[in-house]
Amino acid sequence: MSARPRSPQERGGFALLSLYAVLIYLFLYLPIAVIVLFAFDAKPIPGLPLDTLTTGWFVEALRDQKLTGSLLTSLRLAVVSAILSTLLAMPAAMVLAWLPIRFKSLVMAMVLGPVVLPQLVLGLGLVILLRSAPDLVGEPAIILAHTTITSSYATLILYSRFLGFRRSYIEAAMNLGASELVVFREVILPLVRPALISVFMLAFTDAFGEFVVAWFVAGFTETLPITIWTSLRQVISPKVYALSSVIILVTLAISLVSQLWVIRQTRLTSKVQTS
Amino acid sequence: MQAGAGSAEKRRRRFAAAGIAPLMLWQFVFFVVPVILLLVISFWRTRNYRMVPDFTFANYIAVFTNGAMWRALLLSVQTAAFVTIACAVLAYPIAYFIAKKAGRLKGLLLIAVIAPFWISIVMRVAAWRLLLGENGVINQSLLSIGLIDQPLGFLLYSPVATSIGLVYAYLPLYVLPLYASIDAIEDNWIAAAKDLNAGPMRAFWEVTFPLSLPGLIVGAVFCFIFGLGEFVTPALLGGGKQLMMSQVIQDQFQRRLDWPAGAAISIVMLVIVFALLAVSMKWFRKASGEKL
Amino acid sequence: MTNTKPPAVEIDAITKSYGETTAIRGVSMDVRDGEFVTILGPSGCGKSTLLRMISGFAEPTTGDVRIGGKSVVGLAPYKRDTAMVFQDYALFPHRTIAENIAFGLRMRKVERAEIARRVDEMLALINLSGYGGRRVSEISGGQAQRVALGRALVVRPSVLLLDEPLGALDMKLRKQMQAELKKIHRELGLTFVAVTHDQEEALTLSDRIAVMNAGSVEQFADPETLYRRPATRFVADFVGGANLIDAEVGPAGALLFRGLPLSGIGSDAVKDRAIGDKVSLVVRPECVATSALGGQAPGPAIEAMVTEVLFSGAVQQIVGRLADGSLFVAHEQGLKPPPERGSTVLFHWDGSLSWLVAR
Numbered sequence: 001m002s003a004r005p006r007s008p009q010e011r012g013g014f015a016l017l018s019l020y021a022v023l024i025y026l027f028l029y030l031p032i033a034v035i036v037l038f039a040f041d042a043k044p045i046p047g048l049p050l051d052t053l054t055t056g057w058f059v060e061a062l063r064d065q066k067l068t069g070s071l072l073t074s075l076r077l078a079v080v081s082a083i084l085s086t087l088l089a090m091p092a093a094m095v096l097a098w099l100p101i102r103f104k105s106l107v108m109a110m111v112l113g114p115v116v117l118p119q120l121v122l123g124l125g126l127v128i129l130l131r132s133a134p135d136l137v138g139e140p141a142i143i144l145a146h147t148t149i150t151s152s153y154a155t156l157i158l159y160s161r162f163l164g165f166r167r168s169y170i171e172a173a174m175n176l177g178a179s180e181l182v183v184f185r186e187v188i189l190p191l192v193r194p195a196l197i198s199v200f201m202l203a204f205t206d207a208f209g210e211f212v213v214a215w216f217v218a219g220f221t222e223t224l225p226i227t228i229w230t231s232l233r234q235v236i237s238p239k240v241y242a243l244s245s246v247i248i249l250v251t252l253a254i255s256l257v258s259q260l261w262v263i264r265q266t267r268l269t270s271k272v273q274t275s
Numbered sequence: 276m277q278a279g280a281g282s283a284e285k286r287r288r289r290f291a292a293a294g295i296a297p298l299m300l301w302q303f304v305f306f307v308v309p310v311i312l313l314l315v316i317s318f319w320r321t322r323n324y325r326m327v328p329d330f331t332f333a334n335y336i337a338v339f340t341n342g343a344m345w346r347a348l349l350l351s352v353q354t355a356a357f358v359t360i361a362c363a364v365l366a367y368p369i370a371y372f373i374a375k376k377a378g379r380l381k382g383l384l385l386i387a388v389i390a391p392f393w394i395s396i397v398m399r400v401a402a403w404r405l406l407l408g409e410n411g412v413i414n415q416s417l418l419s420i421g422l423i424d425q426p427l428g429f430l431l432y433s434p435v436a437t438s439i440g441l442v443y444a445y446l447p448l449y450v451l452p453l454y455a456s457i458d459a460i461e462d463n464w465i466a467a468a469k470d471l472n473a474g475p476m477r478a479f480w481e482v483t484f485p486l487s488l489p490g491l492i493v494g495a496v497f498c499f500i501f502g503l504g505e506f507v508t509p510a511l512l513g514g515g516k517q518l519m520m521s522q523v524i525q526d527q528f529q530r531r532l533d534w535p536a537g538a539a540i541s542i543v544m545l546v547i548v549f550a551l552l553a554v555s556m557k558w559f560r561k562a563s564g565e566k567l
Numbered sequence: 568m569t570n571t572k573p574p575a576v577e578i579d580a581i582t583k584s585y586g587e588t589t590a591i592r593g594v595s596m597d598v599r600d601g602e603f604v605t606i607l608g609p610s611g612c613g614k615s616t617l618l619r620m621i622s623g624f625a626e627p628t629t630g631d632v633r634i635g636g637k638s639v640v641g642l643a644p645y646k647r648d649t650a651m652v653f654q655d656y657a658l659f660p661h662r663t664i665a666e667n668i669a670f671g672l673r674m675r676k677v678e679r680a681e682i683a684r685r686v687d688e689m690l691a692l693i694n695l696s697g698y699g700g701r702r703v704s705e706i707s708g709g710q711a712q713r714v715a716l717g718r719a720l721v722v723r724p725s726v727l728l729l730d731e732p733l734g735a736l737d738m739k740l741r742k743q744m745q746a747e748l749k750k751i752h753r754e755l756g757l758t759f760v761a762v763t764h765d766q767e768e769a770l771t772l773s774d775r776i777a778v779m780n781a782g783s784v785e786q787f788a789d790p791e792t793l794y795r796r797p798a799t800r801f802v803a804d805f806v807g808g809a810n811l812i813d814a815e816v817g818p819a820g821a822l823l824f825r826g827l828p829l830s831g832i833g834s835d836a837v838k839d840r841a842i843g844d845k846v847s848l849v850v851r852p853e854c855v856a857t858s859a860l861g862g863q864a865p866g867p868a869i870e871a872m873v874t875e876v877l878f879s880g881a882v883q884q885i886v887g888r889l890a891d892g893s894l895f896v897a898h899e900q901g902l903k904p905p906p907e908r909g910s911t912v913l914f915h916w917d918g919s920l921s922w923l924v925a926r
Contacts, residue, residue: 014376017371024369031402032391092294092298111298116500118500118506120525121313173659175622176670176674176719182645191661209394211396212506225396241405248398256387260383260386263386
């Protein structure tokens with residue numbers, strides 16, 4: 001429940017704040033709208049004013065084997081990274097949130113590190129590391145690099161989710177005769193499934209869109225962000241906007257839906273009962 | 276007597292170790308080791324485009340004496356500071372609005388702020404090029420309504436463009452911790468302040484603002500360190516006349532093939548980042564409400 | 568060798584320390600088979616830790632816990648034959664009421680038909696027949712409490728543990744549930760161990776109560792004994808509330824309050840004490856009456872200045888301040904005209920209703 005404004009002064013403040021909010025959302029979504037708009041612009045060099053609209057660029061984008069090839073590469077690598085980071089993050093986050101461990105601050109530093117480390121620096125460090133394993137350059141290296149970043153994000157997100165999880169669910173199940181494994185299967189997994197899926201999706205989106213680190217360790221592999229980067233250095237074809245706008249809309253939809261779903265689900269399992 | 280006291284404790288320890296080990300191992304190999312390697316080669320030398328093991332501070336001295344590198348460091352710090360302040364000013368009202376005034380739309384509005392953050396950075400930058408270019412949407416619109424009669428050239432390929440791109444990139448990131456802090460402030464506390472005859476402004480400065488400080492600081496730290504190390508945005512929007520630190524590093528590595536020099540700048544950047552984090556650790560704890 | 572059944576739960580010289588701090592210091596107690604025992608104490612006294620040690624969620628630093636004569640120290644919670652009713656009920660939100668109740672039986676690999684039968688039986692016992700298919704979010708707080716109880720009872724544990732079982736309920740519901748809990752205990756004949764900070768609840772429900780303070784058991788006795796003859800100052804004050812007069816044993820069987828003998832105290836009251844012992848005289852407010860100064864009190868009496876008169880219908884509380892500054896309260900019936908605030912009156916009581924505890 002929000003406090004509804006009462007006095008005229010407060011009502012004025014509310015109106016001003018609402019107007020401001022509209023402007024901020026415009027700022028956040030204007031670039032997205034522009035990309036989508038120019039995906040339909042018939043001119044080969046996009047610009048205002050728009051005269052004819054076409055869906056031709058979408059078809060062009062699908063015909064461009066370089067674009068679709070790198071799109072598929074990105075999808076494939078991001079799925080692997082997302083699976084790996086969810087698998088790494090889930091047990092770690094459970095331990096961090098529920099079990100007493102020694103050197104907790106050191107562990108947290110290791111988790112937080114890849115998030116705060118400038119990605120450029122991580123990329124360079126990995127380049128040096130890969131000198132001793134040159135065979136990994138390319139797809140395996142991209143997966144390794146992305147998993148390093150996304151597993152950190154995933155752990156932090158899951159950790160905060162698990163902190164809010166009512167411990168007594170676990171204790172109640174154990175108390176009724178469920179061993180650790182059974183507790184995990186019967187109680188924890190069903191209750192944290194939404195959080196896991198949302199973390200998987202976020203890890204996927206992050207790995208899918210990451211550019212800098214991938215660029216350094218990619219060798220001759222081209223992910224979609226790398227392809228777009230290359231095209232941005234030349235005159236950019238509207239088919240790139242066409243493909244981008246589809247991906248952006250899908251990304252937005254994924255993050256919107258998965259987050260909303262999680263909010264609804266966590267109400268059930270959180271410590272504070274919201275009635 | 277004590278029949279195996281602490282065996283449950285041991286069991287718990289084993290579970291904890293098994294759960295955390297894979298991630299730790301992974302982060303050690305692909306995060307700690309690379310950073311250490313970077314640190315090691317930052318003391319090496321380069322001869323004929325090849326690294327030679329050594330122990331020299333020459334690369335570090337160069338960071339602070341070489342004019343170009345020094346200017347890049349300065350520009351990075353300036354830009355990051357500007358972006359941080361801009362994000363704070365822009366993010367505070369929106370975080371406040373979502374936390375306190377949005378009513379039932381709260382969840383949706385928050386997610387809508389965060390969502391653009393997950394779009395690939397190259398695509399976001401591509402969008403800003405469409406907006407800011409000489410023939411871009413902003414210039415064309417201003418021209419057509421007659422506000423200007425020549426396209427504004429400074430909009431793209433300038434530190435201004437970089438700053439706009441960075442504010443856009445990090446605004447969602449700033450809203451998140453701010454929202455969390457403000458949302459945790461109970462309406463009753465604010466009501467109590469008003470009940471004790473504090474006006475709305477006074478109540479804000481006495482109650483809301485101090486309690487939202489952890490979020491404000493945590494957001495600022497994240498914004499600053501991310502801004503400091505950002506590469507894509509300055510590389511694609513900044514033009515290339517004035518380089519930021521990350522661009523110099525990339526240049527050293529990829530064009531000049533002087534890895535030790537690039538590594539030294541990277542380490543300087545890392546030191547700034549971690550010093551900032553260490554100084555603000557207390558606020559991270561406050562903001563998370565739990566030991567991080 | 569004896570044939571008598573071992574106690575349901577034995578707590579044997581338990582201590583628990585976390586690093587430097589000691590949460591429980593040398594607690595021992597036995598719970599007989601079929602008994603309803605409550606551990607009563609203020610928050611932070613270590614009572615919940617004790618319960619968690621019985622259920623297996625905490626381990627003693629030293630000492631032993633035995634259930635049915637067998638040590639369970641080091642045994643995982645799921646291998647112990649205890650069942651617990653959690654303070655927040657901890658009903659699984661992704662399961663229906665019936666599934667919640669069936670959980671423990673499924674874990675014990677009970678046959679499917681048998682599970683269905685026992686769940687129905689339990690739903691009837693807790694007055695929730697027909698609610699089996701509902702979700703946890705669709706029932707009220709009182710119903711959730713009963714489901715939590717049913718989920719624990721259905722496995723027929725050798726000990727049922729209750730952690731502040733009625734703490735989340737409002738007053739009226741709590742009274743109702745107290746009666747229901749008592750009835751279920753009597754009908755099933757199981758051993759119940761509960762933890763609460765509510766002394767009235769403890770007195771109503773329990774066969775015996777262990778009063779804990781700062782990690783130790785101060786007294787372990789039946790409710791009547793606790794109320795009529797508390798062993799320590801803390802118990803006297805915590806259970807039922809008491810007036811405490813800090814005094815010293817004087818020569819010739821006198822009890823000295825600020826150096827002067829208290830009037831009306833018989834010498835047999837101090838017969839087991841040595842001269843110079845520091846003691847407190849305990850008397851319940853409901854045993855105390857007031858009368859005007861100079862009157863002839865039939866038993867022990869003490870002067871106090873009336874600071875407050877709190878009228879609440881049938882009973883009025885007369886609060887007085889003794890010469891040493893401590894408060895002294897009398898509960899008198901509401902029809903009697905109260906003494907004036909600020910006046911000094913005599914608080915007196917029947918000498919057989921007061922006793923001494925060490926200080």
